[in-house]
Amino acid sequence: MHRLEPGRQVTVEVPATSANLGPGFDCFGLALSWREQVELTVTDGGFVVDVTGEGADAVPRDDSHLILRSTLRGLADLGHTVPGLRLRCHSTIPHGRGLGSSSAAIVAGLLAAAGLVGGAREETAESRRWTLQHAATIEGHPDNVAAAVHGGFVLAWTGSAGVEVAVSPVHPDVAATVFVPPVAVATKAARGLLPPSVPHRDAARNAGRAALLVHALAHDPDQLLPGTADWLHQDQRRPAMPDSWTLMNHLRGLGHAAVISGAGPTVLVLGRRAALQELEAEPLGFRRVPLAVGGGAAITAVDG
Secondary structure, eight states, rough: EEETTTTOEEEEEEEEEETTOOOOOOOOEEEEEEEEEEEEEHHHHHHHEEEEETTTTTEEEEEEEEHHHHHHHHHHTTEOSSEEEEEEEESSSTSSSSSSSHHHHHHHHHHHHHHHHHOOOOOOOHHHHHHHHHHHHHHHSSSHHOOOOOOOOEEEEEETEEEHHHHHHHTTTEEEEEEEEEEEEOHHHHHTOOOOOOOOOHHHHHHHHHHHHHHHTTTTTTHHHHHHHOSSTTTGGGGHHHHHHHHHHHHHHHHHHEEEOOOOSSSSEEEEEHHHHSSSOOTTOOOEEEEEOBBEEEEEEEEE
């Protein structure tokens, strides 16, 4: 193992993401133009976590912090160790809201490891695959991390060679708006509400709408409303997020392609930019954030 010298520093940017998008359960992911910057510095010893913003009071202050844990895992795989690390970050992605905060942290840590070892570099298919495989192993499912790594709209699945991803085009008129509630819902709790099996009819309907959604995002945004219909997971999670479920269905009744973002409780709305401007400014208790489709994570600076 090679030991990195103190003073080496890397800065990375990672996007918030949304998964499922209605019918694409545990497969579809979308990167958003909500980005977070993370800085890691090799120190003489020990681990320092200097984090402010969203969730700062609840995260660990040692090497069990998810970003540091992911960095150390990446460094070990690359054959390197460090005497210590200092993490600096102002967190803006809300925790436990279905916006991929854990995926962003994992991808940030792995990219930081690659940057500390190899310096600033252009991402390649090989380097993205390395990041994706490790990120999916840490996270436990590939949809959010695939979107964070590649950007845009992705379809992720696990094959014989590990996690695979296809990046699908997005029509230039498509944008997004998220409605973020004040209360978090743990992903584990949301998953615990899902039944162990579903009727064949519902699975077939979801498969058809998932295929339609791929077409709608790429070629025909007017089909986003039917393309985001779901029978597998959103209604089942209603007890954990009744206000979000009500808002989602209210917006769909008005003709907007609203879905629960990931495991919730944030509500994501996809549509043409002009149509999204018609959305309510601030539904009671929710924060409205207009967004675009975003790019993937990137190393932005390496020093030392």
